[in-house]
Amino acid sequence: MKQAILEKISKYNTIIIHRHVRPDPDALGSQLGLAAILKEAYQNKNIYTVGESEPSLLFLGEMDTITDEEYNGALVIVCDSANQERISDDRFRLGAELIKIDHHPNEEPYGDVVWVDVSASSTSEMIVELVEGSRELSLSKSSALLLYAGIVGDTGRFRYPNTKPETLRRTALLLEQDIEVNDFYAELYKRDLRMTRLEGYVLQHFEIHHGCVGVMKLRSDVLETFDVTSNESSQLVNTFSSVEGLMVWVFFVEEADRIRVRLRSRGPIINGIAQEHQGGGHTLASGATAYSWEETDEIISKLIKVCESE
Incomplete structure (x- = not known):
């Protein structure tokens, strides 16, 4: 599969790289890292990255603005998106061929070429593996930093299983490129006053159910009070994760027409619950969507049951 991807890349003059909406470090790291690698290897090709911006991660890089015409005869690569619904910028369908590179369970194998490796820590790690198997591609300081960001993000600084x-x-291999790790961490964990105060609010108001499930419900009026967006609040998902006895924890974040659900676990499998509520993801880190506060209570009950069954 890797060889097929490398052959497609060498064939096309225009390559457009997508990733999922509301990007995290792995989505951006794999997308921008792959783009940097291809730009360095093929200076005569047109390499673009598209999707909405995430203000808290702008230090990693910005997206390109391109017209629909650029997709004519182009190769489209989607990084780190398990299903088509979550791909940022739905023009990904306009290209001549489509490649999927992802490490989430392959529940929707879209694309002409599909490379999914659920054993990989991150899609960024898969991009490093792609470079390892190529004679044309190589790492540089700029691409290595982006891929390092993705791996760090999805492994929780190498703490996750x-x-x-x-x-x-x-x-x-990335560190051998002499990347500025200290500067990266300073940017990644930089918090302004708004986020710091919201973090204090979370620590004061989260609840523990049955001694094992941590719950935080962030209603829209709270986000407005602290002037924090739903996307920005994702930075706080592990704020109380170290509390003794917690096996799983969940953030419910109210948006205009839905409630975003962020699930994390220390052991119990939670992605099945996410799938039951319009979501999915990894066994220990998943996302879902609820459409009422009553539905969030159902999710909490399911999390309690999965903990009690351990």
């Missing part, structure tokens, strides 16, 4: 020996070996 998805950090395998191969993950650390490939990370070492």
Whole structure:
């Protein structure tokens, strides 16, 4: 599959790279990192990255603005998006061929070429693996930093169980490019006054159910009070994760027409619950959508049951 992707890349003069909506470091790291690698290897090709911006991650890079005409005869690559519904910028369908590169469960195998590796820590790690298998592609300081950001983001700074020996070996290849790790962490964990105050609110108001499920309900009026967006609030999902006894925790964030659900776990499998509520993801880190506060209570009940069954 990797060889098929490399052959497609060498064939096309225009390559447009997408990723999922509301991007996290892995989505942006894999997208922008792959773009940087291709630009360095093929200076005569047109390489673009598209999608909405995420203000808190602008230090990683910005998106390109392109017309629909650019998709004519183009190769489209989608990084880190398990299903088509979550792909940012629905023009991904306009290209000549479509490649999917992802590490989430392959519940929707869209595209002409599909490379999914659920054993990989992140899509960014898969991009490093792609470079390893190529004679044309290589890492640079700029691309390595982007891929490092993605791996760090999806492994929780190498603390999550998805950090395998191969993950650390490939990370070492990135560090060999002399990237500025301290500057990266300073940007990644930088918090302004709004976020710091909201973090204090979360610590004061989260609840623990049955001694094992941590719950935070962020209603829209609270977000307005602290002038924080729903996307920005994702930075706080692990704020109380170290509380003794917690097995799983969940953030419910109210938006205009739905309630965003962010699920995390220390062991119990939670992506099945996410799938039951318009979502999915990894076994220990998933997302879903609820459409009423009553539905959020159902999710809490399911989380309690999955913890009690452990």
